[in-house]
Structures are given as structure tokens and as C-alpha cells.
Amino acid sequence: MALLVKRDHDKVNIQAAITTTGAVSSTNTDAVRLPGMVNAIVFVCDVSAAATDAGDTLDIKVQTKIDGTNWVDVIHFTQILGNGGAKRFIAKLLANTAETLFADAVLAAGTTVRHLLGDEWRINYVQVDADANSSFTWKVTACPM
Secondary structure, eight states, X not given: OOOOOOOGGGOEEEEEEEEEESOEEEEEXXXXXXXXXXXXXXXXXXXXXXXXXXXXXXXXXXXEESSSSOEEEEEEOOOEXXXXXXXXXXXXXXXXXXXXXOOXXXXXXXXXXXXXXXXXXXXXEEEEOSSSOOEEEEXXXXXXX
């Protein structure tokens, strides 16, 4: 059997590079479909600029739709501080991993991954501005496998 090689063009931007400023209440990006059937997905959150105050924060969650109607949080990246500079966070979802029973509640930042692979994906984010000058530049990429 031939070995399939992972290629750069296999990735999909769930949220293209964006600069968010000021306070942003809970915001959802447009839904994105990933190509084909997959066994795993690696999500990469690239923060290229976070250079204001430690009190400024950015919370980024990946959500999926498993029943065609309701969005479920599956990843909550580590909370990003306004003075943290450039960072990269990586999370992997696996189709064949056991999942425990849970209530559909908000995931704690950087602590939980739910191994659920739905049909559509989006980002939900919240930005807190400590003193009227917050600014973050970031993107989230999905790498289906």
C-alpha cells in the first residue's frame, strides 16, 4: 500500500489572520467544512501579535456541529494575555478516542479537548480590554488527517 504524504495544501483556515481590537463580546466566525472523512484533526492557533497589557485577554474556542443544528465546544486554547507576544498553540482531536459523558457547558481555557468530529467547524472568541488599547493578531488553521 502506498504511503500518503501530508501536504501543506491539506490545511484549511478556520479563521484567516485577523487583528481584533478593543473589547469583543462572544463572536462566532463563519462555518467551514473540511474535506473528506478524517480520523484526526490538528488545530493550530497562531498568535502573531499580543503586545499591550497583561490585563487584556483573548479566549479562542473551536466549535463543531455534530447534530446539524447545535454548536459544541471541542477545544478551548490557553487564554492569551495581552503582553504575551507571539505564541503558537496546538490541539489534536482523534476520532477513535473514548469520550466521557459531559453536559454541554463552557470548556475551561487550556484544560479540555472533546474528541468529537462534526460536519462543520467555526471559531468562537472573546476579547477583554483592560484599558482601551487591546490588540491581538491571530489565526486558526485545521490540518485534517
